[in-house]
Amino acid sequence: MSRIVMKFGGTSVADLERIRNVARRVKKEVDAGNQVAVVVSAMAGTTDQLVGWVEEASPLHDAREYDTVVAAGEQITSGLLALTLQNMxxxxxxxxxxxxxxxxxxxxxxARIKEIDTTNMRERLEENVVCVMAGFQGIADDNRITTLGRGGSDTSAVALAAALDADRCDIYTDVEGVFTTDPRIVPKARKLDKITYEEMLEMASLGAKVLQTRSVAMAMNHGVRVQVLSSFTDTPGTLVVDEDEIVEKQVVSGIAYANNEARITLVGVDNTPGIAGDVFSPLAEGNINVDMIIQNESEDGLKTDITFTVPQGDVEKASKILEDAGNVKFEKLISDNNVVKISVIGVGMRSHAGVAATMFQTLADKGINIQVIATSEIKISVLVDSEYTELAVRALHTAYGLDGE
Amino acid sequence: MSRIVMKFGGTSVADLERIRNVARRVKKEVDAGNQVAVVVSAMAGTTDQLVGWVEEASPLHDAREYDTVVAAGEQITSGLLALTLQNMxxxxxxxxxxxxxxxxxxxxxxARIKEIDTTNMRERLEENVVCVMAGFQGIADDNRITTLGRGGSDTSAVALAAALDADRCDIYTDVEGVFTTDPRIVPKARKLDKITYEEMLEMASLGAKVLQTRSVAMAMNHGVRVQVLSSFTDTPGTLVVDEDEIVEKQVVSGIAYANNEARITLVGVDNTPGIAGDVFSPLAEGNINVDMIIQNESEDGLKTDITFTVPQGDVEKASKILEDAGNVKFEKLISDNNVVKISVIGVGMRSHAGVAATMFQTLADKGINIQVIATSEIKISVLVDSEYTELAVRALHTAYGLDGE
Structure with a gap:
């Protein structure tokens, strides 16, 4: 007997036929003798409609009322799934x-999760009642409904799994698992059987939209075994686990890309001590998330160029902040949306040299110019012109031996 | 400064444009210096959709899950109206x-209302915050959502008005008030400025679908001054008040009709003592609401015919119950759905003779045969063939001097 949490996203519960499909999957786990808690999202489209109404009602909306309205979506699904299960x-x-x-x-x-009191739910699980929890929502101390932000149902599921000491948290989605890269770009992409939390974290934050980043971090912190799998097929998914559970570590597990960043270059900045702080402090205060950064000194050392990336939606705001900042002198500001960040990810990188060299050589062979480089322990990211996206991802996928049959 | 409760039904909040219209009406009361609590229904169509889903998910549904799903409708409207007001x-x-x-x-x-704790809401009202309450819903001791049954938002509003000691409870709907009869049948029908609780109760239960019966009874019990008015026009509505607030009492205030009843006649029943009990006890046990009853003895006194009315939807069930009841012997059972119950209503009837005589004479003059008669202190009802509905209502409206200009 295991205790498992199953989570179903919006497309998996889009209508009553699909909710019945979900109920059949739940039944299978129940029939296998498991205690089952289920976390559901709103029916696909519902949240968008509710958010649209909120924005139309009040462009500058009170987030407490936003939460009250939007949480109704998951409320509806949770009741409908409970009813469908009862009917079976x-x-x-x-x-x-x-x-x-x-x-x-x-x-x-x-909202951030503070505490989940599972006393009542555990009692029901012990009685073999399937507990269907509305995802994405909680309650604050003032007795008002909160929501965890878009995609928060993954986080709800992992948090519930941690609180219930569940043996596994199965995240059902519309893809079959985590792939070595985006199969729409690389037909030879392979589904991974296992991936480490750290790798998944990099994949999630780099645009492989399988699992919400926050839920992966939470799973890692609480040691929740997460499985990503499809609610539409019966193939096994990808298990997200601790590094020591993976016997044969790949040097590189996957190639991710993110095309929602923009590059900003400040040309001819006066090269004075503390200039980086002068540039990035006001951006941080403006709540702008700066990602990759490089600084090139000019030959005489008097001027410097500073290049960095920000989310595309923040380019105008960032430009304005820098133009208004009195203590940052530069000749001109150049921004470019036509860039893509491509990353190779793998925990095996820690113990293998030459991973970066392979990346640079592969891109050079294809005539792709690297604009910015950033590295972490288990990841190397480069910024290149976005028109090379597919070419670069495919070439790297082959270079690291990831291509399937 | 008054404290008022305003209630808006589903058609009044059907979309965001109408919700803005509602917000403007609320603003008017706020600008006039009033403390305002608002009770809202679900957006028109939402409840039907949610109920449809519930019934599809599980034909024999768990009422707790039904309530969880369906209550989401009012939840959405309450948040959207609060946002719209804030935006103004x-x-x-x-x-x-x-x-x-x-x-x-x-x-x-x-569910029946047990207690409304208005401590927090009163505080906010004193701070001139408009309190928008989701109608139709409550919470049971087991911490689960309950609903009051269809049309329950009227009851929510009246109960809230009573709990808040409100000076008035304005029920906004899609008609301009309570009319002397259905204006779709009688173009000369007049809107009443005032009506007594008792009369309104008879009107409501007889099919004038302006106010839910239960809400009128509650208003009467708690002395809540209710006003029925249109959310689409600016004309004054109808005030539902105590009898002593109405100076010049009409003998007859209105003519109501209900065409959702069916007549059942048991022909040739053995006329033994206690036979009425034998007939109606099993129907009551079967939860069938019997309305009008007459019993005619045959000349020899050995046989009797028993005629009564039940809701049309219960005819089959009632017939089966009587055929299966071992101690009720009758020759045959005749049922007829083509009947209408027409009632004249007025508190002035108590002190005026001849009201019934006028009714019978008026119908006789038109050649309309009366099948069953039932009376109460302030009401006379007759059952006639449904094809005479319009003719009978119009003739009675004229006979009692109710026709407007």
Whole structure:
């Protein structure tokens, strides 16, 4: 007997036929003798409609009311799934965030989980009742509904799995698992059987939209075994686990790309001590997330060029902040949206030399110019012109021996 | 300064444009210096969609899950109206049933109100915050959402008005008030400025679908001054008040009709003592609501015919119950759906003779045969063939001097 948490996203519960499909998957786990808690998202499209209404009602909206309206989506699905399960003869009940209670701080719209009291739910699980929890929502100390931010249902599921000491947290989605890269670009991409938390974290934050980054970090912190799998096929998915569970480590596990960043270059900056701080402090205060950074000194050492990347939506705001900052003198500001960040990721990198050299050589062989480089322990990222996206990803996928049959 | 409760039904909040219209009406009351609590229904169509989903998910549904799903409708509207008010510069917040808390018993789907703790809401009202409450919903002792049954938002509003000691409860709907009869049948029907609780109760239960019966009874019991008015025009509505507030009492205030009943006649019943009990006890046990009853003895006194009315949807069930009841012997059972119950209503009837005589004479003059008669202190009802509905209502409207200009 295991205790498992199963999470189903919006496309998996898009209509009643799909909810019945979900119920059949739940039934299989129940029939296998498992205790099952299920976390559901809103039916696909519902959240967008509710958010649209909120924005139309009040462009500058009160986040507490936003949460009240939007949380209704998951509320509906949780009740409908409980009913569908009951109709199949499986004891089930729904739990809204405030009923669990799933306690969060009061940062409405992007609340952080404080404490999940699973006393009542554990009792029901022991009675073999399937507990269907509305994802994405919680309750703050002021007794008002909070939401965890878009994609928060993954985080709800992992947090619930941790709180329930579940043996596994299965995240059902519309893809079959985590791939070595985007199969739409590289037909030879392979599904990974296992991936480490650290790798998944890099993959998630780099645009492989399989799992929400925050949920991966939480799974890593609490040691929750997460499985990503499809709710539409019966093939096994990808297990996200601790590094020591993976016997044969790949040097490189996957290639990720993110095309939602923009490059900003400040040309001819006065090269004075502390200039980097002068540039990046006001951006941080403006809540702009700066990612890759390089600084090139001019020959005489008097001027420097500073290049960095920001989310594309923040380019105008960042430019304005820098132009208004009195203590940053530069000749001109150049921004470019036509860039892509390509990353090779793998925990095996730690013990293998030459991974970076392979990347640079492969790109050079294809005539692709690298604009910025950034590295971490298990990742090397480069910024290149976005028109090379597919070419670069495919070449790297082959170079690191990731191509499947 | 008054404290008022305003209630808006589904058609009044059907979309964001109409919600803005509602917000403007609320603003008017706020600008006039009033403390305002608002009760809202689900956007028109939402409840039907949610109920449809529930029924598809599980034909024999768990009423607790039904309530969880369906209550989402009012939740959405309450948040959207609060946001719309805020956007107009009016401080507002939403309250869900469980947040008030609006405590009910645990009869899910048709819960009765036990206690409304208005401590928090009163505080906010004193700070001139508009309190928007989701109608139709409450919370049971087991911490699960309950609903009051269809049309329950009227009851929510009246109950909240009573709990808040409100000076008035304005029920906004898609008609301009309570009319002397259905204006679709009688173009000369007049809107009543005032009507007594008792009369309204008879009107409501007889099919004039302006106010839910239960809300009228509650208003009467708690002395809540209710006003029925249109959310689409600016004309004054109808005030529902105590009898002593109406100076010049009409003998007859209105003519109501209900065409959702069916007549059942048991022909040739053995006329033994206690036979009426033998007939109606099993129907009551079967939860069938019997309305009008007459019994005619045959000349020899050995046989009797028993005629009564039941809701049309219960005819088959009632017939089966009587055929299966071993101790009721009858020659045959005749049922007829083509009947209408027409009622004249007025508190002035108590002190005026001849009201019934006028009714019978008027119908006789038109050649309309009366099948059953039932009377109460302030009402006379007759059952006639449904094809005479319009003719009978119009003739009676004229006979009692109710026709407008």
């Amino acid at each position: 003869g499986i004891p089930a009940r729904s739990w809204l965030g405030w009923q669990v209670p799933f306690k969060t701080d009061d940062v409405h719209g992007a | 510069g009016i401080p507002a917040r939403s309250w869900l049933g469980w947040q008030v808390p609006f405590k009910t018993d645990d009869v899910h789907g048709a």
